[in-house]
Amino acid sequence: VLAAIPGIAEPGWKVESSVPGTPNDAYAFSIAGAELRIDATLAMNPQPANAVSYWDTLNFTDPEAGTEGNFSPSSPWPLNTPQDDDNYAMRATGILNITVPGVYHLGFQGDDGGYMYIYGQGGLADPVISSIVYTNVPAVAAIGMAPNSTVNNAIRADVGTGNSRTVVSVPLQVGQYKIQTLMFEGGGGSFWEVFGGQAISPGYNYPLLAKGAGSTLSVTGGIPLVAEGSTVPDEIRISGFTVTGSPVGSVSFSINSKPGESYVIQASTDLVNWVDLKTVPSGGTTTNMSVTLADHPQINGQPKVFFRVADRP
Ligand SMILES: [Ca+2]
Ligand SMILES: [Ca+2]
Ligand SMILES: [Ca+2]
Ligand SMILES: [Ca+2]
Missing domain, CATH: 2.60.120 (Jelly Rolls)
Incomplete structure (x- = not known):
């Protein structure tokens, strides 16, 4: 970029x-x-x-x-x-x-x-x-x-x-x-x-x-500019997405992963602008992830939040 x-x-x-x-x-x-x-x-x-x-x-x-x-x-x-x-x-x-x-x-x-x-x-x-x-x-x-x-x-x-x-x-x-x-x-x-x-x-x-x-x-190693309509890379699939609390206090989910990799959880309120939430080391072939909304003021309390996971080399 x-x-x-x-x-x-x-x-x-x-x-x-x-x-x-x-x-x-x-x-x-x-x-x-x-x-x-x-x-x-x-x-x-x-x-x-x-x-x-x-x-x-x-x-x-x-x-x-x-x-x-x-x-x-x-x-x-x-x-x-x-x-x-x-x-x-x-x-x-x-x-x-x-x-x-x-x-x-x-x-x-x-x-x-x-x-x-x-x-x-x-x-x-x-x-x-x-x-x-x-x-x-x-x-x-x-x-x-x-x-x-x-x-x-x-x-x-x-x-x-x-x-x-x-x-x-x-x-x-x-x-x-x-x-x-x-x-x-x-x-x-x-x-x-x-x-x-x-x-x-x-x-x-x-x-x-x-x-x-x-x-x-x-910018090398930053986040590429993301065009609207971009999708999570095919090889990563999110499963078991669970929200906890009312109002929602946390979310958790799993991905299929590769040992030794690390992954970045990103969030957006508009599917255009994405923010890094945290980097998670691979847990093997499956990695469990969770996000506590209170730790992230930019998404906490928003009426709608989207999540995605990126494979960060
Ligand atoms: Ca200064
Ligand atoms: Ca002062
Ligand atoms: Ca002074
Ligand atoms: Ca002051």
């Missing part, structure tokens, strides 16, 4: 940061509160140094109380202080250069919540996000309209959480798109990463969206 990884145009990501606040100050622990918090810092006279700064990537942490996320080393967030900083927020804008048209997966992760808005530039219409393909916060992650748009070009995870990782699928044309994205921190740890690329698979660890010309990933 070849996947285009788009670059961010000069001058890179413009990051607007708030100074850390205090518990129970005037700003709500939410996206709305974060916007007000940042705007208040930008309006300070004099404006704090580094309240506006430019970066190649969005890959921040609080060195005194943060985590690295998936990309290390991370930069200290722009208004970092020697303390565990709480009650702060960052908002960033960057211009994404798309040179290969197609379906892209774009997303963010952080501690705590945030959003991503995608606007067409230079006459391109705002793109329509087609689905959430992955989220750690299924109860709250929501597609909607960004300010000044008339289509569903926004993904929001307006929640306090240790990792708001959320990835959406969106078709993009050749040209430029403006991405505006935000994170907010309440207490405890904090970090932020924004990433994406041409769609590979929902669980793929896409690279950071970085200033520059972009690149092309050659």
Whole structure:
């Protein structure tokens, strides 16, 4: 699989940061509160140094109380202080250069919540996000309209959480798109990463969206893009499919297998986008498999879930 990884145009990501606040100050622990918090810092006279700064990537942490996320080393967030900083927020804008048209997966992760808005530039219409393909916060992650748009070009995870990782699928044309994205921190740890690329698979660890010309990933050993209507390879047959609980808490089944192989259980809610659930070593000529839905937030509680098994070399 070849996947285009788009670059961010000069001058890179413009990051607007708030100074850390205090518990129970005037700003709500939410996206709305974060916007007000940042705007208040930008309006300070004099404006704090580094309240506006430019970066190649969005890959921040609080060195005194943060985590690295998936990309290390991370930069200290722009208004970092020697303390565990709480009650702060960052908002960033960057211009994404798309040179290969197609379906892209774009997303963010952080501690705590945030959003991503995608606007067409230079006459391109705002793109329509087609689905959430992955989220750690299924109860709250929501597609909607960004300010000044008339289509569903926004993904929001307006929640306090240790990792708001959320990835959406969106078709993009050749040209430029403006991405505006935000994170907010309440207490405890904090970090932020924004990433994406041409769609590979929902669980793929896409690279950071970085200033520059972009690149092309050659994915070997990943999951091939799956066309609708694809089927489980003929040699694997699922039998004895059993669901347990109401609502369903787990499923189990068996496959005919080959000794020494390993198999990947995958799930989908739409038969188009598939996510790896787990790898199971062969049990011999028959392998018993089970999935506890609570272990997999992306499928737990969904009205309909499909399973399949792939032979992973
Ligand atoms: Ca990081
Ligand atoms: Ca700090
Ligand atoms: Ca903190
Ligand atoms: Ca936090």
